[in-house]
Amino acid sequence: MPRIVFMGSPEFAVPALKALAAFYPLVGVVTQPDRPAGRSGALKPPAVKVASLDLGIPIIQPEKIRAPEAMDQLRAWAPDLIVVAAFGQILRPDLLNLPRFGCINIHGSLLPRWRGAAPVQAAILAGDNETGITIMKMDPGIDTGPLLGQRRVPISSEDSTGTLTEKLTLTGAELLLETLPSYISGSLIPQPQPEAGATYAPILKKEDGHLDFKQPAAALERRVRAMDPWPGAYFEWKGVSLKVLHVRIISETNPIPGIHLIVDGYPALGTTQGILVLEEVQPAGKKPMRGKAFLTGARVW
Numbered sequence: 001m002p003r004i005v006f007m008g009s010p011e012f013a014v015p016a017l018k019a020l021a022a023f024y025p026l027v028g029v030v031t032q033p034d035r036p037a038g039r040s041g042a043l044k045p046p047a048v049k050v051a052s053l054d055l056g057i058p059i060i061q062p063e064k065i066r067a068p069e070a071m072d073q074l075r076a077w078a079p080d081l082i083v084v085a086a087f088g089q090i091l092r093p094d095l096l097n098l099p100r101f102g103c104i105n106i107h108g109s110l111l112p113r114w115r116g117a118a119p120v121q122a123a124i125l126a127g128d129n130e131t132g133i134t135i136m137k138m139d140p141g142i143d144t145g146p147l148l149g150q151r152r153v154p155i156s157s158e159d160s161t162g163t164l165t166e167k168l169t170l171t172g173a174e175l176l177l178e179t180l181p182s183y184i185s186g187s188l189i190p191q192p193q194p195e196a197g198a199t200y201a202p203i204l205k206k207e208d209g210h211l212d213f214k215q216p217a218a219a220l221e222r223r224v225r226a227m228d229p230w231p232g233a234y235f236e237w238k239g240v241s242l243k244v245l246h247v248r249i250i251s252e253t254n255p256i257p258g259i260h261l262i263v264d265g266y267p268a269l270g271t272t273q274g275i276l277v278l279e280e281v282q283p284a285g286k287k288p289m290r291g292k293a294f295l296t297g298a299r300v301w
Contacts, residue, residue, distance in 0.1 A: 002080035002101065002184055003027045006057075007065075009046040012165055013085035015173035016106055017048055020083060021055050023177065028077040030070070032088050033061045065089045074098060081184070084138065085172065093140050101184060103138040106172040108165070110134060110150055112198035115143035120161050120168065122201035124226040127218075130154045131164070133172045135179045137190045142200075146190030149179040160228035206231040213258040217249045217274030235269075238300075245288055246280035260301050266291035267301055 004024050006017050009032040020026055029052040037044035052059050058077075062070035065087075074095065081101040084091070086108075096103050109119035110132040116122075123131040132152040139145040151174075153167050182188035209231040211220050224233040224247050234241040250263065255270035262268065268277040282288045295301055 001025055003078060005030065005074065005077055005079040005082045005099075006048075006052075006085075007031070007082060007087040007091075008048045008085040009088050010086050011047040012108065012169050012172075013048050013087075013106075014051045015169045016083065016085045016176050017051055018055070019173040019177050021057065024180075026055075026057050027079060028058045028060065028073070030060055030062070030065065030074070030087070033063055065095065066092055071095070083176070090142075091138060096138055096140065104148060104183070105136050105138050105143070105145070106176055107134045107136060107143055108168045108172070109201070110152065111136060111143055111147065112193045112195065114199055114201045116201040117203035118201040120165050121204060121226040122199070123155060124159065124161060124164065125219075125222055127222055128155055131168070133168055133175050135172075135175055136193075144193060146192050148183055148188060148190055149175055151175045158225075160225040162229045204231060209233045211235040211244060211276075213269050213271050213276070215272060217251065217271040217276045220271060220276050221247050221249055240284045242284070243282040243288075244278055244280075245282055248277045248279055250275040250277060262295065262301065265295065267295055267298075 001024060004020060004026050005028045006020060006026055007030040008017060029048060031046045031048040034043040034045045036042065049059055049061065060070060060073050075098070079099045081099050082103040084103055085106040091103060107119065109123060111134040114122045120131065130152050132150055134150045135148040136145045137148060151171050153171055155164060179188065209227040211223060211233055224244050227233045233244045235244065251274040253275055254273060255261065255275065257270050257272050259270040261270060261275060263275060263277050266277050266279060268275050278291045280288055280290055281294050283294065
Protein backbone atom coordinates (compact mmCIF):
# COMPACT_ATOMS: atom_id res chain seq x y z
CA MET A 1 0.00 0.00 0.00
CA PRO A 2 1.37 3.45 -0.87
CA ARG A 3 2.24 5.89 1.89
CA ILE A 4 0.05 8.96 1.27
CA VAL A 5 0.29 12.54 2.48
CA PHE A 6 -2.86 14.65 2.13
CA MET A 7 -2.76 18.42 1.57
CA GLY A 8 -5.93 20.50 1.84
CA SER A 9 -7.68 23.12 3.93
CA PRO A 10 -11.41 23.92 3.49
CA GLU A 11 -14.54 21.80 3.77
CA PHE A 12 -14.21 20.94 0.07
CA ALA A 13 -11.26 18.70 0.93
CA VAL A 14 -12.74 16.83 3.90
CA PRO A 15 -14.71 14.07 2.11
CA ALA A 16 -11.61 13.14 0.08
CA LEU A 17 -9.51 13.06 3.24
CA LYS A 18 -11.99 10.77 5.00
CA ALA A 19 -12.34 8.52 1.96
CA LEU A 20 -8.57 8.13 1.68
CA ALA A 21 -8.18 7.43 5.38
CA ALA A 22 -10.70 4.60 5.13
CA PHE A 23 -8.70 2.70 2.51
CA TYR A 24 -5.08 3.88 2.54
CA PRO A 25 -2.37 4.58 5.13
CA LEU A 26 -2.22 8.36 5.57
CA VAL A 27 1.11 9.20 7.14
CA GLY A 28 0.51 12.95 7.45
CA VAL A 29 -1.66 15.94 6.62
CA VAL A 30 -0.55 19.42 5.59
CA THR A 31 -3.07 22.23 6.00
CA GLN A 32 -3.14 25.99 6.39
CA PRO A 33 -2.50 27.69 9.76
CA ASP A 34 -5.43 28.60 12.00
CA ARG A 35 -6.80 32.01 10.98
CA PRO A 36 -8.77 34.73 12.82
CA ALA A 37 -12.50 34.48 12.14
CA GLY A 38 -15.63 36.41 13.01
CA ARG A 39 -15.94 39.65 14.91
CA SER A 40 -14.00 38.32 17.87
CA GLY A 41 -11.00 37.46 15.73
CA ALA A 42 -10.60 34.14 17.54
CA LEU A 43 -8.40 31.65 15.71
CA LYS A 44 -10.35 29.08 13.70
CA PRO A 45 -8.76 25.85 12.48
CA PRO A 46 -9.20 24.72 8.86
CA ALA A 47 -11.85 22.06 8.33
CA VAL A 48 -9.16 19.60 7.27
CA LYS A 49 -7.32 20.06 10.58
CA VAL A 50 -10.48 19.30 12.56
CA ALA A 51 -11.12 16.15 10.53
CA SER A 52 -7.48 15.05 10.77
CA LEU A 53 -7.49 15.37 14.55
CA ASP A 54 -10.60 13.17 14.69
CA LEU A 55 -8.84 10.61 12.49
CA GLY A 56 -5.65 10.73 14.56
CA ILE A 57 -3.40 11.68 11.63
CA PRO A 58 -0.26 13.79 12.23
CA ILE A 59 -0.64 17.40 11.04
CA ILE A 60 1.64 20.28 10.11
CA GLN A 61 0.40 23.81 9.37
CA PRO A 62 3.23 25.72 7.69
CA GLU A 63 2.75 29.33 6.69
CA LYS A 64 4.77 28.43 3.59
CA ILE A 65 5.05 24.85 2.36
CA ARG A 66 8.50 25.64 0.95
CA ALA A 67 9.84 26.43 4.46
CA PRO A 68 12.79 24.15 5.32
CA GLU A 69 11.11 22.67 8.39
CA ALA A 70 7.98 21.79 6.37
CA MET A 71 10.03 20.14 3.64
CA ASP A 72 12.05 18.25 6.26
CA GLN A 73 8.84 16.83 7.74
CA LEU A 74 7.55 15.82 4.31
CA ARG A 75 10.80 13.99 3.59
CA ALA A 76 10.57 12.28 6.97
CA TRP A 77 7.06 11.07 6.14
CA ALA A 78 8.53 9.58 2.92
CA PRO A 79 5.27 9.62 0.94
CA ASP A 80 4.80 7.54 -2.19
CA LEU A 81 1.99 9.90 -3.24
CA ILE A 82 0.70 13.32 -2.23
CA VAL A 83 -3.02 14.04 -2.75
CA VAL A 84 -3.97 17.72 -2.90
CA ALA A 85 -7.44 19.29 -2.61
CA ALA A 86 -7.85 23.08 -2.27
CA PHE A 87 -4.65 23.41 -0.28
CA GLY A 88 -4.17 27.09 -1.05
CA GLN A 89 -0.42 27.20 -1.75
CA ILE A 90 1.70 26.67 -4.86
CA LEU A 91 3.80 23.48 -4.87
CA ARG A 92 7.30 23.91 -6.25
CA PRO A 93 9.04 21.31 -8.45
CA ASP A 94 11.14 19.89 -5.59
CA LEU A 95 7.93 19.00 -3.74
CA LEU A 96 6.10 17.79 -6.85
CA ASN A 97 8.95 15.39 -7.52
CA LEU A 98 9.32 14.14 -3.93
CA PRO A 99 6.89 11.18 -4.02
CA ARG A 100 7.55 8.40 -6.53
CA PHE A 101 3.98 8.66 -7.82
CA GLY A 102 4.10 12.46 -7.81
CA CYS A 103 1.30 14.73 -6.59
CA ILE A 104 -2.30 14.52 -7.78
CA ASN A 105 -4.94 17.20 -7.39
CA ILE A 106 -8.72 17.14 -7.00
CA HIS A 107 -9.97 20.20 -8.91
CA GLY A 108 -13.53 21.53 -8.92
CA SER A 109 -14.04 21.97 -12.67
CA LEU A 110 -13.80 20.15 -15.99
CA LEU A 111 -10.26 21.18 -16.87
CA PRO A 112 -9.02 22.99 -18.88
CA ARG A 113 -12.11 25.12 -18.23
CA TRP A 114 -11.76 27.19 -15.06
CA ARG A 115 -8.21 26.64 -13.99
CA GLY A 116 -7.39 28.65 -10.88
CA ALA A 117 -8.59 29.32 -7.36
CA ALA A 118 -12.34 29.93 -7.82
CA PRO A 119 -13.67 27.45 -10.41
CA VAL A 120 -17.05 26.89 -8.78
CA GLN A 121 -17.85 30.59 -8.56
CA ALA A 122 -16.63 31.15 -12.12
CA ALA A 123 -18.87 28.41 -13.52
CA ILE A 124 -21.97 29.92 -11.88
CA LEU A 125 -21.05 33.46 -12.92
CA ALA A 126 -20.61 32.36 -16.53
CA GLY A 127 -23.99 30.63 -16.59
CA ASP A 128 -22.48 27.20 -17.28
CA ASN A 129 -24.98 24.34 -17.34
CA GLU A 130 -22.48 21.89 -15.89
CA THR A 131 -19.14 21.65 -14.18
CA GLY A 132 -17.42 18.69 -12.56
CA ILE A 133 -14.39 17.19 -10.89
CA THR A 134 -11.00 16.60 -12.46
CA ILE A 135 -8.29 14.37 -10.99
CA MET A 136 -4.95 15.41 -12.48
CA LYS A 137 -1.26 14.83 -11.98
CA MET A 138 0.24 18.13 -10.91
CA ASP A 139 2.97 19.97 -12.81
CA PRO A 140 4.57 23.38 -12.08
CA GLY A 141 1.76 25.26 -13.88
CA ILE A 142 -1.56 26.36 -12.38
CA ASP A 143 -3.94 23.44 -12.96
CA THR A 144 -2.21 22.56 -16.24
CA GLY A 145 -1.14 19.00 -15.42
CA PRO A 146 -2.20 15.86 -17.31
CA LEU A 147 -5.63 14.36 -16.66
CA LEU A 148 -6.34 11.15 -14.77
CA GLY A 149 -10.12 11.29 -14.65
CA GLN A 150 -13.17 13.55 -14.86
CA ARG A 151 -16.81 13.41 -13.82
CA ARG A 152 -19.53 15.85 -14.83
CA VAL A 153 -21.91 17.52 -12.36
CA PRO A 154 -24.94 19.54 -13.56
CA ILE A 155 -25.48 23.07 -12.26
CA SER A 156 -29.09 23.80 -11.35
CA SER A 157 -30.69 27.23 -11.59
CA GLU A 158 -30.88 27.26 -7.77
CA ASP A 159 -27.28 26.29 -7.06
CA SER A 160 -25.09 28.62 -5.02
CA THR A 161 -21.36 28.14 -4.60
CA GLY A 162 -22.17 26.49 -1.27
CA THR A 163 -24.62 23.91 -2.62
CA LEU A 164 -22.60 23.18 -5.76
CA THR A 165 -19.40 22.77 -3.77
CA GLU A 166 -21.15 20.22 -1.55
CA LYS A 167 -22.06 18.16 -4.62
CA LEU A 168 -18.53 18.42 -5.96
CA THR A 169 -16.87 17.37 -2.71
CA LEU A 170 -18.72 14.05 -2.67
CA THR A 171 -18.09 13.48 -6.37
CA GLY A 172 -14.40 14.26 -5.87
CA ALA A 173 -14.03 11.71 -3.08
CA GLU A 174 -15.75 9.02 -5.16
CA LEU A 175 -13.69 9.72 -8.28
CA LEU A 176 -10.44 9.77 -6.29
CA LEU A 177 -11.04 6.30 -4.88
CA GLU A 178 -11.97 4.99 -8.33
CA THR A 179 -8.87 6.52 -9.94
CA LEU A 180 -6.12 5.65 -7.46
CA PRO A 181 -5.84 1.85 -7.95
CA SER A 182 -5.28 2.03 -11.71
CA TYR A 183 -3.00 5.06 -11.38
CA ILE A 184 -0.80 3.42 -8.74
CA SER A 185 -0.67 0.16 -10.70
CA GLY A 186 0.49 2.01 -13.80
CA SER A 187 -2.44 0.96 -15.97
CA LEU A 188 -3.84 4.51 -16.07
CA ILE A 189 -1.71 6.79 -18.23
CA PRO A 190 -2.11 10.56 -17.59
CA GLN A 191 -3.41 12.37 -20.67
CA PRO A 192 -2.24 15.91 -21.55
CA GLN A 193 -4.84 18.64 -21.15
CA PRO A 194 -6.13 20.20 -24.36
CA GLU A 195 -5.35 23.89 -24.62
CA ALA A 196 -8.58 24.58 -26.51
CA GLY A 197 -11.22 25.91 -24.15
CA ALA A 198 -8.83 26.82 -21.35
CA THR A 199 -10.14 29.56 -19.03
CA TYR A 200 -8.93 30.97 -15.73
CA ALA A 201 -10.80 31.66 -12.47
CA PRO A 202 -8.73 33.99 -10.24
CA ILE A 203 -9.05 34.12 -6.48
CA LEU A 204 -12.06 36.12 -5.28
CA LYS A 205 -11.86 39.48 -3.55
CA LYS A 206 -14.53 41.02 -1.33
CA GLU A 207 -15.36 43.61 -3.97
CA ASP A 208 -16.32 40.84 -6.40
CA GLY A 209 -19.59 40.65 -4.46
CA HIS A 210 -20.60 44.20 -5.47
CA LEU A 211 -23.77 44.35 -7.56
CA ASP A 212 -23.60 46.76 -10.51
CA PHE A 213 -27.12 47.50 -11.72
CA LYS A 214 -25.78 48.53 -15.11
CA GLN A 215 -25.62 44.80 -15.77
CA PRO A 216 -28.59 42.59 -16.77
CA ALA A 217 -30.70 41.09 -13.99
CA ALA A 218 -29.74 37.55 -15.07
CA ALA A 219 -26.04 38.30 -14.56
CA LEU A 220 -26.73 39.84 -11.15
CA GLU A 221 -28.82 36.84 -10.09
CA ARG A 222 -25.92 34.55 -10.98
CA ARG A 223 -23.54 36.79 -9.02
CA VAL A 224 -25.73 36.52 -5.92
CA ARG A 225 -25.56 32.73 -6.12
CA ALA A 226 -21.86 32.65 -7.00
CA MET A 227 -20.90 34.84 -4.04
CA ASP A 228 -22.80 32.71 -1.51
CA PRO A 229 -21.39 32.01 1.05
CA TRP A 230 -18.32 34.24 0.48
CA PRO A 231 -17.81 37.12 -0.03
CA GLY A 232 -21.56 37.69 -0.31
CA ALA A 233 -23.37 39.90 -2.81
CA TYR A 234 -24.09 43.48 -1.76
CA PHE A 235 -24.70 47.06 -2.85
CA GLU A 236 -24.56 50.41 -1.12
CA TRP A 237 -27.80 51.65 0.42
CA LYS A 238 -27.96 54.82 2.54
CA GLY A 239 -24.18 54.83 2.89
CA VAL A 240 -23.78 51.23 4.13
CA SER A 241 -23.64 47.80 2.51
CA LEU A 242 -26.87 45.87 2.13
CA LYS A 243 -26.15 42.17 1.68
CA VAL A 244 -28.33 40.38 -0.85
CA LEU A 245 -29.00 36.70 -0.10
CA HIS A 246 -31.73 35.62 -2.51
CA VAL A 247 -33.32 37.25 -5.55
CA ARG A 248 -35.67 36.57 -8.42
CA ILE A 249 -35.96 38.16 -11.85
CA ILE A 250 -38.78 39.89 -13.68
CA SER A 251 -37.52 39.95 -17.25
CA GLU A 252 -40.40 41.57 -19.11
CA THR A 253 -39.70 45.13 -17.94
CA ASN A 254 -36.64 47.33 -18.47
CA PRO A 255 -36.78 50.33 -16.12
CA ILE A 256 -33.93 52.74 -15.36
CA PRO A 257 -30.86 50.81 -14.12
CA GLY A 258 -30.50 51.19 -10.35
CA ILE A 259 -33.95 52.71 -9.79
CA HIS A 260 -35.62 51.55 -6.56
CA LEU A 261 -38.98 49.80 -7.00
CA ILE A 262 -41.47 47.79 -4.94
CA VAL A 263 -42.77 44.57 -6.51
CA ASP A 264 -45.42 42.50 -4.72
CA GLY A 265 -44.33 44.05 -1.42
CA TYR A 266 -40.62 43.32 -2.00
CA PRO A 267 -37.80 45.79 -2.66
CA ALA A 268 -36.56 45.64 -6.24
CA LEU A 269 -34.08 47.40 -8.48
CA GLY A 270 -33.99 48.16 -12.17
CA THR A 271 -31.18 46.83 -14.34
CA THR A 272 -30.21 47.17 -17.98
CA GLN A 273 -32.36 44.14 -18.71
CA GLY A 274 -35.11 43.18 -16.29
CA ILE A 275 -35.92 43.85 -12.64
CA LEU A 276 -34.09 42.25 -9.71
CA VAL A 277 -36.45 41.50 -6.80
CA LEU A 278 -34.74 41.21 -3.41
CA GLU A 279 -36.40 38.29 -1.68
CA GLU A 280 -33.93 38.01 1.21
CA VAL A 281 -31.43 40.58 2.46
CA GLN A 282 -29.20 41.27 5.45
CA PRO A 283 -28.71 44.87 6.57
CA ALA A 284 -25.39 45.70 8.22
CA GLY A 285 -25.30 44.47 11.84
CA LYS A 286 -28.59 42.57 11.54
CA LYS A 287 -29.77 39.05 10.86
CA PRO A 288 -31.00 37.90 7.42
CA MET A 289 -34.60 38.86 6.73
CA ARG A 290 -37.23 38.60 4.04
CA GLY A 291 -37.45 41.53 1.68
CA LYS A 292 -40.94 42.40 2.92
CA ALA A 293 -39.70 42.64 6.51
CA PHE A 294 -36.84 44.85 5.35
CA LEU A 295 -39.29 47.24 3.67
CA THR A 296 -41.37 47.42 6.86
CA GLY A 297 -38.35 48.74 8.75
CA ALA A 298 -36.99 50.91 5.94
CA ARG A 299 -38.54 54.34 6.12
CA VAL A 300 -37.31 55.25 2.68
CA TRP A 301 -36.68 52.86 -0.18
